[in-house]
Amino acid sequence: MERPRVGELAPPDRLLMGPGPSEVHPRVLQAMSTPLVGHLDPAFIDIMDDVQDLLRYTFRTDNQWTIPVSGTGSASMEAAIGNLTEPGDTVLVPGNGYFGERMAAMVERAGGDPVFVEAPWGEPLDPTDVADAFAEHQPDLFGFVHAETSTGAKQPQVSELTRIAHQHDALVIADTVTSLGGVELRVDEWGIDVAYAGPQKCLSCPPGASPLTLNDRAMAKILDRETPVRSWYLDLSLLQEYWGDERAYHHTAPITNVYALREALRLVAEEGIENRWQRHRRMAGALKAGVEGMGMALNPADDWWLPSLNAVRLPDGVDDDAVIAHLLGEYGIEVAGGLGDLSGEILRIGCMGHSARRGNVLTLIAALGDALEAQDAAVDVEAGLAATRETLRG
Amino acid sequence: MERPRVGELAPPDRLLMGPGPSEVHPRVLQAMSTPLVGHLDPAFIDIMDDVQDLLRYTFRTDNQWTIPVSGTGSASMEAAIGNLTEPGDTVLVPGNGYFGERMAAMVERAGGDPVFVEAPWGEPLDPTDVADAFAEHQPDLFGFVHAETSTGAKQPQVSELTRIAHQHDALVIADTVTSLGGVELRVDEWGIDVAYAGPQKCLSCPPGASPLTLNDRAMAKILDRETPVRSWYLDLSLLQEYWGDERAYHHTAPITNVYALREALRLVAEEGIENRWQRHRRMAGALKAGVEGMGMALNPADDWWLPSLNAVRLPDGVDDDAVIAHLLGEYGIEVAGGLGDLSGEILRIGCMGHSARRGNVLTLIAALGDALEAQDAAVDVEAGLAATRETLRG
Numbered sequence: 001m002e003r004p005r006v007g008e009l010a011p012p013d014r015l016l017m018g019p020g021p022s023e024v025h026p027r028v029l030q031a032m033s034t035p036l037v038g039h040l041d042p043a044f045i046d047i048m049d050d051v052q053d054l055l056r057y058t059f060r061t062d063n064q065w066t067i068p069v070s071g072t073g074s075a076s077m078e079a080a081i082g083n084l085t086e087p088g089d090t091v092l093v094p095g096n097g098y099f100g101e102r103m104a105a106m107v108e109r110a111g112g113d114p115v116f117v118e119a120p121w122g123e124p125l126d127p128t129d130v131a132d133a134f135a136e137h138q139p140d141l142f143g144f145v146h147a148e149t150s151t152g153a154k155q156p157q158v159s160e161l162t163r164i165a166h167q168h169d170a171l172v173i174a175d176t177v178t179s180l181g182g183v184e185l186r187v188d189e190w191g192i193d194v195a196y197a198g199p200q201k202c203l204s205c206p207p208g209a210s211p212l213t214l215n216d217r218a219m220a221k222i223l224d225r226e227t228p229v230r231s232w233y234l235d236l237s238l239l240q241e242y243w244g245d246e247r248a249y250h251h252t253a254p255i256t257n258v259y260a261l262r263e264a265l266r267l268v269a270e271e272g273i274e275n276r277w278q279r280h281r282r283m284a285g286a287l288k289a290g291v292e293g294m295g296m297a298l299n300p301a302d303d304w305w306l307p308s309l310n311a312v313r314l315p316d317g318v319d320d321d322a323v324i325a326h327l328l329g330e331y332g333i334e335v336a337g338g339l340g341d342l343s344g345e346i347l348r349i350g351c352m353g354h355s356a357r358r359g360n361v362l363t364l365i366a367a368l369g370d371a372l373e374a375q376d377a378a379v380d381v382e383a384g385l386a387a388t389r390e391t392l393r394g
Numbered sequence: 395m396e397r398p399r400v401g402e403l404a405p406p407d408r409l410l411m412g413p414g415p416s417e418v419h420p421r422v423l424q425a426m427s428t429p430l431v432g433h434l435d436p437a438f439i440d441i442m443d444d445v446q447d448l449l450r451y452t453f454r455t456d457n458q459w460t461i462p463v464s465g466t467g468s469a470s471m472e473a474a475i476g477n478l479t480e481p482g483d484t485v486l487v488p489g490n491g492y493f494g495e496r497m498a499a500m501v502e503r504a505g506g507d508p509v510f511v512e513a514p515w516g517e518p519l520d521p522t523d524v525a526d527a528f529a530e531h532q533p534d535l536f537g538f539v540h541a542e543t544s545t546g547a548k549q550p551q552v553s554e555l556t557r558i559a560h561q562h563d564a565l566v567i568a569d570t571v572t573s574l575g576g577v578e579l580r581v582d583e584w585g586i587d588v589a590y591a592g593p594q595k596c597l598s599c600p601p602g603a604s605p606l607t608l609n610d611r612a613m614a615k616i617l618d619r620e621t622p623v624r625s626w627y628l629d630l631s632l633l634q635e636y637w638g639d640e641r642a643y644h645h646t647a648p649i650t651n652v653y654a655l656r657e658a659l660r661l662v663a664e665e666g667i668e669n670r671w672q673r674h675r676r677m678a679g680a681l682k683a684g685v686e687g688m689g690m691a692l693n694p695a696d697d698w699w700l701p702s703l704n705a706v707r708l709p710d711g712v713d714d715d716a717v718i719a720h721l722l723g724e725y726g727i728e729v730a731g732g733l734g735d736l737s738g739e740i741l742r743i744g745c746m747g748h749s750a751r752r753g754n755v756l757t758l759i760a761a762l763g764d765a766l767e768a769q770d771a772a773v774d775v776e777a778g779l780a781a782t783r784e785t786l787r788g
Binding site for chain 2 (some may be wrong): 002003004006009011012013014016018020021023026030031032033034035036039041044047053054056057059062064070071072073074075077078102105106108109110198200206207208209228229231234235249250252253255259260262265266269270336359
């Protein structure tokens, strides 16, 4: 067998304005290149403590059980769903986007029965529908997506949803993958029992260690399970021995990813979480103004607009793949197309974390205008740029 | 909630000579700080291809199904065991170390029935015992540990074990966590159907993306399953759409960890895999000579000595924790104690990847001598150092 001829690592320089990953701050990249200590080193235990504190601050929670899961966002998602779902449990999941479907798939893998509460893709759940679904199915768990990456829709009225669930003694799991660190999220105040996220969205950290928080009631359900969790790797009853007081070996943590997450979360704390939410609203607001100024619209209504992920409705006759290819080829900018029911109809433009900056928004609007003009779309790029500039100044 | 006061990331400088992680080459650290492209970027697809080619070279296999799993070594382990084990399957696992027990736990989580083939901790499996266990249990799968990190024992006679399994139409899963890239391993030639590993041992790569290879027969069993795999995140029938020809989104890959693995594997290819095995034998041989020169012995017999992980029997009356603390506190050197049946009786000293260098071995022997003398152990440090130097020269 010959040695493969593989050249130097030389990925192209991109501006990441898609659904994730987002741009990574230089301090976080630097943390990634820090030499390792062992995962059981006393110094690493201190780093673990720091990360847990910083995650609690960012999630707005006092939950003791607040950890990075050793994998990308879908791992923290399956850790949440797979640990909470026991065989035979009924789990209410949302039918209004791609990640609700993934929740259902994970519920089935865990031996549970998913039932859907429906809403059109791109719209949030209606609390009345959720209450009706609870009355009909009496679910043990209720999962919802706070920030639907596939549609750019935010779920408002979260406290109302959790109140309904708790009246029926169900636990609430929130997908906060695209909101944590960028969009207002108050885990404790809003009554969320379990929330999971990814680091590569509004935290602007390379993927590999993914935030998860659970309150005592959720952890009690896990520790009371009659059957073991179906994944050993993601079993929180075992992981508690590593992240809890014992610090006993379970598996090797992704040490470097934990370093990076610590630095990314330090940047969140330095900025202040509420300031950070405001920056996302402001930068994404300028992006939205630019899109609207050009003569297009976002897919979601303003009441459930998701600043971190802007779903732009494409003008009729415009091919999404051609626009995406133009942005990547001519500008090195990454954006994405729609999924599922919205495939071919929208562009998904991220405005997350370190990507959510003035210059990036201006560049994006100008480049998007160029790509649309190349498709002979009737857009007013000058008006779009003017609206963006005005919003940024405002 | 107050902002946590968390200082600069400043882990201490360590020399990693424990059971992993090992020292990381500067080029790999540099790869970790490379700005990201998206996980669906055409440029990342090329990087994925490179990693797959380099992994095939390192595993000595032509298996198409050769990928990094998005998690640390236990994730690739559970991907192997959880995908291959169907509910009701009987799986033969080794009783001679900690990681055989973990295999059994993962088999149970997958709904299978583990049965053990026994050997004392620190000794390899005897093919006669394996043949007897096959006759008794007719297992569907046979897992063995090529390099037992908990005992420092290597499994010799691998081809003989796989021949027995194949005579009984069973598939063979090999734990190569502590051998891949450091100890002779020939997946195809030896008839191994599935092998998994971790990157933070002999590949000297930060943990987070973990090698896995499966041949067509193993993949066919997975694609023919009657029940879905119990983890959505680790389901290889879904992952094949991302790592196979379609390149369809499954989950966000740990992009940076894939960059790093690529660079770590490039270093393997530059050195040449057989040269690398030889370097490990030579450096660990010098370490072994030093230990023996001081008047101690390794726990395993020479026939199953594992160069990458040296289990040193402690002199009577020496407290392992005190030695470990002395090495960490006075020298910044990480080594580890024994587990399970060997707890308190051995030190586990790694000699893996970028840690397996002349200077590190000399430092380790000198520091270990110092730590043992501090415990009033009757060791001849000068003789140990002389033996190490002579072996390094030879």
